Amino acid sequence: MNYEPPKWADRFLRWYCNPRFLEEIEGDIYELFDRRVEQQNPKVARLKFIWDVFRFFRWSNINRTNSKYTTMNHFMLLRNYLKLGMRNIRKNLVSSSINIFGMAIAICFAISIFIFTDAQLSMDNFHSNADRIYQITNYVDQDGNDNLWSDSPMMLGPALKTDHPSVEEFARFEFRSTVAKYKSEVFDELAVFTDPSFFKMFDYEMIAGNRDVLYNKSNVVISKEMAIKYFNDEDPIGKELSFKFMNGKVKRLVVGAVLEKYPYNTSIGFDFYLPMENFYDLEFENANDWAFMTDANFILLKEGESISSIYDSFDKYKELQHGSNPEWKVRSFEPLVLTDLSTTSYMIEGSVSGGGHPAGRVALIVIATFLLGMACFNFMNISVVSASKRLKEIALRKVMGSVRREIIYQFMVENLLTCFFALLVGAALSYFLLIPWFDIMIPEMDIQFRTNDPFTLIYLMLGLLIGVGIISGAYPAFYISKFDTITIFKGNEKFGSKNLFSKIMLGIQFFLAVMTIVGCFIMTEQSIYLGEKDWGYDPEGTMSVYVNGQEQYDLLKNQVVNHPAVINHTSSDLLIGRGITKVSFEMGDKQIGVRRIGASEGYFDTFRLRMKEGRPLTDRAEDKNGNVVVNEKFVNAMGWESGLGQTFTYDSTRYKVVGIVEDFHYYDFFSPIDPVMIHGLAPEKVRYLTVQADPEKLVDLEQHTREAWLAIAPNDPFDRVFQEDAFDGFYQENESNINILMLITGIAIVLACLGLYGLLSFNVQGKLKEFSVRKVLGAEPKVLVKIISKQYFWVLLISFLIGAPLGTFGMMNLVVSVFPDTKPVTALPFIIAVSIILITLIVTVAGQIKKAINVNPADLLRTE
Structure with a gap:
């Protein structure tokens, strides 16, 4: 029997070996191979042949040229x-x-x-200390779920720096609404109180001022946009701004620094930075306590230190927090590195980072x-x-x-x-x-x-x-x-006859197109569904005006409620659509997270909330201090079969449920509905006057209210909200999503058409002589149509049968992970996808059929 060495090894030898040495080397190793076959066995001979080929793979034997x-x-x-x-x-x-x-x-x-x-993905990585900056978030057990919160104890940052040499600096964020004023310019703004070390930790570029500016409590740092807004072309450094807060206290601060426009990849950036020392002076609450939760705690580790060095103190901090605030118990602390904040912000309640x-x-x-x-x-x-x-x-x-x-x-x-x-x-x-x-x-x-x-x-x-x-x-x-x-x-x-690989390519291409088209239409259908969802109340003709306390409320109410357009009016401390505070309390062995609203009589009629059981709140004493109305989610979270008459304790007050309203959306439709309780409103907590008016007269009422406000509070901005505009941000985002999906669908359709055109052209090009013979023999155009289209019809059908379910499965998984409320998949996306594919097939085939029908047989068959 004749045994041969491995062919691939022989080819490799011929590829690399210099032709001058090839004959000699090849002869030697072939001779060795034959000898080994006789003396040993073929398997060993083949292995040693491979070794010989690689053994001669040396620089001196390689075929190379240096010829220019x-x-x-x-x-x-x-x-x-x-x-x-x-x-x-x-x-x-x-x-x-x-x-x-x-x-x-x-x-x-x-x-x-x-x-x-x-x-x-590159958010915040421009900071030189980005890999050493951590936000200390915390998990809170609410409704049986571990919710990750940005809010953490105010005392946590100072404690970490004191207890751990590995912590170089800390900076806390505490946000407060304020009325900022410069001369006659008055605007509602959001200010952040932070520690002086903030600008040592974060590398925001400054147009003017220095990074130690917040060590002086009389200074304020503003963004470039605010410098233009308040001072135009003036130099803002040294100018005085006054800040009036919700408790009526005023702080006058001097502009000590101006920040350059924030980099495009920053997720943390504000307009007004006030020294944290001023927050304590304003005496909002007892902030020097482990019970007080600030909006964020950041720490900067020293070079070479690991975040694990602070873990051993977390149990001690938990005990301090639990002892001070038993209604909001932190289960565990979770440090997150700065560069991960924007990609995880969707999981963090009250996140200070965009993403x-x-x-x-x-x-x-x-x-x-x-x-x-x-x-x-x-x-x-x-x-x-x-x-x-x-x-x-x-x-x-x-x-x-x-x-x-x-x-x-x-x-x-x-x-x-x-x-x-x-x-x-x-x-x-x-x-x-x-x-x-x-x-x-x-x-x-x-x-x-x-x-x-x-x-x-x-x-x-x-x-x-x-x-x-x-x-x-x-x-x-x-x-x-x-x-x-x-x-x-x-x-x-x-050329082109029975080209199976090309048909497979077309099938894969249409499989991808079907997945994309079906998936995009399913997502579009879900987006349209969210956009058309019932709000849970009637916002038409409802207008709210921000007021600072009972005195302003009474003065404005007396000027507004007698206007002929007004139907109902009420007051509240928070406004639907502007964010509602989330609180927590213990019920048995579990902690319940609840959105709360303080409201006065007329609230339910003004917003036209739908009472399911019981009655709305009034201004009677028992309704102001002990009765509440809750939504359906609240009843379910508490595990009650019937909520009316049930009681619970929150913030040391015993509440009794006197009414249940249908669930309503208070933020946007991307967010799930939480349990909500609406309780009585203390006079000092009043922040909004809300009126229900005749929609046709709402513009006149708005002008009348504006004039009344200027007379009552000329130094405060007129902050008016039409309730119908409360979710404008959501609708704009939803519309943008739909537009992006339609663009993707259009691109997929165009590419699918081009692919079908390519393969049809390929097929027709190879069958022109066949078509010519058929025409000579009397074939009608419908025969050519059948020949051209039937094989591609099956390719497209198989692509649809595979691509549509996979596209549906993939997109529904995405939808469920993003949207809290989803609509069952209907036949509409599939009907649209089938229609698009059929139209694509018909239009593309029609052009090629015309080409086949119009061909002159004499031109193609003259040489046959």
């Missing part, structure tokens, strides 16, 4: 291939344009999504990958179609001495050239159209054509060019280069 002529020859070949590529693009302008345009659309979307994602749910970001990345895949399949099919006109050129090159490797190299270079043009067009579309459009659709983010690291964008472009170029060009190059020369010159090549 060889390098020049390669350069000239490359230049020649580029010329051929440009000539081919001009010659086949239609197919080249489709290739470039289809790829450019996908590249445009991919670049834009990368920039958007990079902006989100969104990662599910949307992941979905966009997946969709961008799908679109790139579809574009690559388009490119493959249309490239093969275009190359069908160049078969004789390929055969001639082979006759002239070109080997298959050189033809593959030529087509890959031409393909990379086309991809380069697609990259230029895609980058231009992203820069001039899609990125500005994203910036408009997502106003809370400053989205520009940039990345955190300038080189990242360059690497992305190169990666897209090389990756997409190789993926999309490999199949056409290898497929076209394999044709036999003699077969081509005889005209017997079966």
Whole structure:
């Protein structure tokens, strides 16, 4: 029996070995192989043959050349291939344009999504100490769930610095609404009290002032936007601003520093920074106590220290907090590094950091990958179609001495050239159209054509060019280069007949398109459902005005409620749509998290909340100090079968449930509805006068109220809210989401059309002679229609049957993770997807059928 060495090892030897040594080395190792087969066994001989091949893989034996002529020859070949590529693009302008345009659309979307994602993932990493700054959040057990809260004990920051040498600095945030005034300019603002070390921890650039400015309690730091708003072209340094707070106290502070515009990738940034010492002076509450929860606690670790060094003190701090505030028990403390805050903010109640749910970001990345895949399949099919006109050129090159490797190299270079043009067009579309459009659709983010690291964008472009170029060009190059020369010159090549791989590519492409289209329409349907949801009350004709206490309320009420447009009026401490405080209390062995509103008589009629059982609150003494109305969620959270007459204790007061209202939305429709209790309102807590008016007379009432306010409180801003506008931010965000989904759907449809066009052209090109013969024999157009369309109909049907369920499954998982209330999937997304696919098939097939019908048989059969 004849035994042979491994062929792959022999090929490897021939590839690397210098031709001068090949015959001698090959002869030696073959002789050794034959000897070992006789003396030992074939298996050992093969293994030792492989070892011999690798043993001779030395620098002295490798086939290499330092000839400058060889390098020049390669350069000239490359230049020649580029010329051929440009000539081919001009010659086949239609197919080249489709290739470039289809790829450019996908590249445009991919670049834009990368920039958007990079902006989100690089949040706050411009701070030099970003990896050493931590926010100490905490878990609180509410309603049987562990909720992560930003709020933490006010005393936690100072305690950590005192107890742990590893902690270098700390900074706390305490937000307060205030009325800021400079001369005659008066505005409602949000100020943050923070510790003097804040600007040592965070690297925000200052236009004027120094980083020690907050060590002087008479200073205030303002943003660049506020400097322009209050002082225009004046130098703000040294100017005095007065701040009036909700307890009526006023602080006059001097502008000590102005911050430059915040970087685009910051998630923490405010307009007014006041020294924390002023917060204690204002005597809001007993802040020097473990019971007081401030909005955020940040610490800066020393160089080389680990966050684990502070863990051993957490149990001690928990005991101090529990002893001071038994109604809000911290279960555990959770340090979060600064660079992770924006990506985890969606999980944190009361987060001080901006950021969104990662599910949307992941979905966009997946969709961008799908679109790139579809574009690559388009490119493959249309490239093969275009190359069908160049078969004789390929055969001639082979006759002239070109080997298959050189033809593959030529087509890959031409393909990379086309991809380069697609990259230029895609980058231009992203820069001039899609990125500005994203910036408009997502106003809370400053989205520009940039990345955190300038080189990242360059690497992305190169990666897209090389990756997409190789993926999309490999199949056409290898497929076209394999044709036999003699077969081509005889005209017997079966170009495109029974090309299973192309049909598989089309199937995968339509599978991705169906998943994208169905998924986008399901998400759109859910967004429309949220946008049309019932608020749980009637906001029409309802207007609220912010007042500072009972005195302002009484004065304004006397001027407003007698207006002929007013139907009902009430007062409250919080306003639906502007955020409602969440509190917690113990009920048995569990802690209940509740939203609370203080309200007076008329509240339920003014907002037209729907009473399910019982009665609304009145101004009677028992309703002001012991009775409450709760929503359905509250009853469920407490585990009551019937809520009426039930009692519970909150903040040392025993409350009795006298009414139950239907659940209503108090924030937006992205957020779940929590348990809500509405209790009586103390006079000193009054903050809003709310009136229900005739909608047709609301504008007149607003003007009348404005004039009355100017007479009552000329130094306070007129802060008026139409309740119908309470959820405007939600509706704008929801509309932006729908617009983005429609854009993605449109791109998927365009790419699907291009892919189908490419393969149909491929098929028709290969069957023109067959169609000509059929026409000569009397075939009617409907026969051609059946031949052309039936095989693709099955491809598209299979793609739909696989893609639709997977698209539904994937998108519903995303929807459930983002939306608290989802609508069951209906048949509408599938009907729309089927309709789009059928229309795409009909329109594309119609063009190719027309081409097949109009062909002149004499032109194709004259040589047969």
